[in-house]
Amino acid sequence: MTEATLRVESLQTHFFTKAGIVKAVDDVSFSVARGKILGLVGESGSGKTVTGFSIMGLVDPPGRIVGGRILFNGQDIVGLSEDRIREIRGNRIAMIFQDPMMTLNPVLKVETQMVEAIRAHADIDRLTARNRARDALGQVGIPSPEERLDAYPHQFSGGMRQRVAIAIALLNKPDLIVADEPTTALDVTIQGQILYEIQKLARETKTALIWITHDLSVVASLADEICVMYAGRIVERGSVDEVLDRPAHPYTAGLIGSVPSRNAKGTPLVQIPGVMPSLLNLPSGCAFRQRCARADDACAAAAPEPVGARRQVRCIHPLTEVA
Amino acid sequence: MTVFIIRRLMQSAFVLLIMSLLVFFGVYAIGDPVEIFIAADADQIERERAMQALGLDQPIWAQYGFFLLNAMRGDLGRSFVFNIPSIELILQRLPATLELAACAVTLSVLVGIPLGMYAGYRPQSRIAKAIMATSIAGFSLPTFWVGLMLILVFAVQLGWLPSTGRGQLGEFLGIHSSLFTLDGLAHLLLPAFNLALFNISLVIRLTRAGMRENMPMDYVKFARAKGLTQRRVVFVHVLKNIMIPVVTVIGLEIGQVIAFAVVTETIFAWPGMGKLIIDSINRLDRPVIVAYLLITVVMFIVINLVVDILYSILDPRVRLADAGH
Structure with a gap:
């Protein structure tokens, strides 16, 4: 097997707040190969965004990576100096954020924001950089890119702004893009277009992609592999077909059951009872057991260790056996 | 943008008119300047002459009318005290x-x-x-107190900086200012900081x-x-x-x-x-x-x-x- 573009091993990112230590990411491991798309699925507060920021080296105090390794092209990037990580950030690893209305600086021209991203990593004159920026805008389907370079973010619609953000992410032809719910804030029709574009661009350029979302139906059509996160941990991991067709963890099954489908029209949607526990006050053993129908005393005794190799589940009573 | 500026200038002219009206009548209401200028022992004829000279014998609305007419020509009147154009003063x-x-x-x-x-x-x-x-x-300490303290410390105690006046003026491009001489800058420092x-x-x-x-x-x-x-x-x-x-x-x-x-x-x-x-x-x-x-x-x-x-x-x-x- 070829070396993965990104391999995260037992990553732990904790926030040291006044109320206590929040283990936002606790023992998370996964990897993405070149040209592959990994879907990182979970509810709000499950730690998926913090995982993304950890990879970017953008975890702000009181948060800090306390354990594990992030191997990017074989090199551990945890604990690199700010200057070294800055060379990678935006250059080899790019990120797309959730809300396109908030990610672009409102008072700077699109050109400024694109050219600076190029010139932060390469000694290129302004005009060449501008031409590259224009081509990138064209590549993501923005009409008349030359004129749009001189526009300000507020002159774009939400979907167009997200395209600009994607163009910025693609500028330096990164090896990995972390996309944090990039379609959540968009209209459904635009969502479809953006999904299609990103998928196409990632496949064409052989860029590895981590797609963070709470929406299972989005990753179903997009990803090669899925990691389901719950309370800071990956509870299930596997290929899209395996996870969606034969979920092993009760939480994954609950998520799938709560997606509306045409077949079950008119019947009430299945809900997962209860809410995710506070990360400050996790129950003993399995974090999901209070909401799980299959839980018993064994679940409270100790946190389940991951079972399986490539296909993995953290559950004592999985719905299907993985090996 | 041009339309914006023109509109703003027209609004400004109106503000100026209202302002002048308020101030003119306001000062009139406060007191009679003649009482202040003319010696207490002046007789009635002297008073009348002085009032005539200053235009104060006219009814107030006529005085305002004159003022407006002159103001259109850029003349805002002469100072009662110094008898030179007030704008010059x-x-x-x-x-x-x-x-x-x-x-x-x-x-x-x-x-x-x-x-x-x-x-x-x-x-x-x-x-x-x-x-x-x-x-x-x-921003809590009153300006006058800070000013006095600055003088006390830097002018009186330490003797580093002068405390009064503009000092020596320098000339640059026809402009006279304290900014162009060291002495002037020294004089400027304390009041500028105070302000x-x-x-x-x-x-x-x-x-x-x-x-x-x-x-x-x-x-x-x-x-x-x-x-x-x-x-x-x-x-x-x-x-x-x-x-x-x-x-x-x-x-x-x-x-x-x-x-x-x-x-x-x-x-x-x-x-x-x-x-x-x-x-x-x-x-x-x-x-x-x-x-x-x-x-x-x-x-x-x-x-x-x-x-x-x-x-x-x-x-x-x-x-x-x-x-x-």
Whole structure:
């Protein structure tokens, strides 16, 4: 097997707040190969965004990576100096954020924001950089890119702004893009277009992609592999077909059951009872057991260790056996 | 933009008219200047002659009418006291005040913005806390007291700086100013700092608030995710966003500092407009009061116009559209 573009091993990112230590990411491991798309699925507060920021080296105090390794092209990037990580950030690893209305600086021209991203990593004159920026805008389907370079973010619609953000992410032809719910804030029709574009661009350029979302139906059509996160941990991991067709963890099954489908029209949607526990006050053993129908005393005794190799589940009573 | 400026100028003319009306009648209501000018033992004929000479024998509305007619021709009347055109009197004193005000505002920008940025960037640090504590003192302590203390410490005790007057004036491009000689600068330092202190504190707090508000924003994180240096993120991305409210406040400050330099000018015997207006009010020298207030209003109007234009440059979302449609 070829070396993965990104391999995260037992990553732990904790926030040291006044109320206590929040283990936002606790023992998370996964990897993405070149040209592959990994879907990182979970509810709000499950730690998926913090995982993304950890990879970017953008975890702000009181948060800090306390354990594990992030191997990017074989090199551990945890604990690199700010200057070294800055060379990678935006250059080899790019990120797309959730809300396109908030990610672009409102008072700077699109050109400024694109050219600076190029010139932060390469000694290129302004005009060449501008031409590259224009081509990138064209590549993501923005009409008349030359004129749009001189526009300000507020002159774009939400979907167009997200395209600009994607163009910025693609500028330096990164090896990995972390996309944090990039379609959540968009209209459904635009969502479809953006999904299609990103998928196409990632496949064409052989860029590895981590797609963070709470929406299972989005990753179903997009990803090669899925990691389901719950309370800071990956509870299930596997290929899209395996996870969606034969979920092993009760939480994954609950998520799938709560997606509306045409077949079950008119019947009430299945809900997962209860809410995710506070990360400050996790129950003993399995974090999901209070909401799980299959839980018993064994679940409270100790946190389940991951079972399986490539296909993995953290559950004592999985719905299907993985090996 | 042109339409915006024309409309603004027309509104300004109206403001000026209302202003002059209020001041003219206001001063008339306060008292009769003749009582002050003419010796107590003057007889009735002398009084009448004096009133005729000053035009005070006319009914008030006629006096106002004359004033307006003359004002159209740029003549705002002669000072009752000095018997020279009031506008000339004010323009003699204007450079000293402008010089002081310009220095005070420059100080508040040069000191206030960096300190405020630091205090907002590292809010938990001891230096930031010290800056904030000092800024509270800066805008709570009364100007006159700070002025007296400055004189006491730097002029009397330490003897480093002079405490009164403008010092030696230098000439550059036909402009006479204290800025062009070392002696003049030494004279300027204390009053400028005294006048600036409140504004420095204000700018510090405003900048710090902007910094704290903007740093956690998504666009900052996105800029960092692009691999920009922290320096560029703070000094280009964040600073340009912070400048929007700061420019507004600094614009207002310029007007305030010019109009209300009275206290500082009095303490440091600075021969500016502030001192002139106080003297004129005491003597009910109506033409000078009216002319002074009109000039002040014009300055406020111009500053506000400049601020609005600057605002539209800083914030691309603001267009000086033809408001009112």
